[in-house]
Amino acid sequence: MIFEPISRLKTLEKLVPNSQYVWRGEEWGGLEFVDDTVLDYETFLTEYLVQVSALDVKVKKNYFEVAIQTWMDDKALELGYESIHTAVTYADEAAVAVFQIEGLSLRAWRSKVWAASYKILDDVLKGVREEPSTSELLKELPAFVLLDG
Numbered sequence: 001m002i003f004e005p006i007s008r009l010k011t012l013e014k015l016v017p018n019s020q021y022v023w024r025g026e027e028w029g030g031l032e033f034v035d036d037t038v039l040d041y042e043t044f045l046t047e048y049l050v051q052v053s054a055l056d057v058k059v060k061k062n063y064f065e066v067a068i069q070t071w072m073d074d075k076a077l078e079l080g081y082e083s084i085h086t087a088v089t090y091a092d093e094a095a096v097a098v099f100q101i102e103g104l105s106l107r108a109w110r111s112k113v114w115a116a117s118y119k120i121l122d123d124v125l126k127g128v129r130e131e132p133s134t135s136e137l138l139k140e141l142p143a144f145v146l147l148d149g
Contacts, residue, residue, distance in 0.1 A: 057125060067134045068117050068141070072110055075144050084110055101149035112142040 072084040079102055081087035088110065090096075090103030120140060123129045132140065 060124065060131065061121060064117060064121050064137065067137065068113060071138050071141075072106075072113060075109075076106060079106070081106075097149055101147055105145065105147045108147070109142065109144045116141050 069084075076082070076084040076087040079087065081090075081102075084106055088103050088107040090099040091107045093100055093103065117137070120129075120132065120137065124131045
């Protein structure tokens with residue numbers, strides 16, 4: 001038995017809160033859902049692992065995105081902007097040339113960074129390459145270049 005019955009119940013309660021657990025003596029009988037369907041343990045684990053895999057992909061994607069977004073926001077902060085989101089709004093503002101050049105530069109850089117990062121993420125998820133550390137990832141992304149104005 002993988003778990004003692006009580007610890008298994010507690011574990012499964014966290015995984016599938018809207019179900020009842022069916023025990024037949026010392027044997028696992030499955031999960032009984034509201035519609036009275038019973039899911040055997042092996043099927044449950046298989047379906048759970050599929051969900052965990054999907055969650056793992058979302059977690060990796062979110063991790064990549066947060067690291068990259070923070071890195072780009074830091075660059076915008078270095079130039080005196082609140083974030084890259086506010087900085088790129090200056091790309092279409094011709095009243096102050098330096099702000100427009102910085103906005104255009106950051107906007108172009110942002111697009112290149114996201115294109116490169118999603119290629120890396122795709123390769124990681126397909127198993128083409130190993131998942132890079134945050135510092136490795138950021139070193140692979142395009143460097144910021146201020147456009148000539």
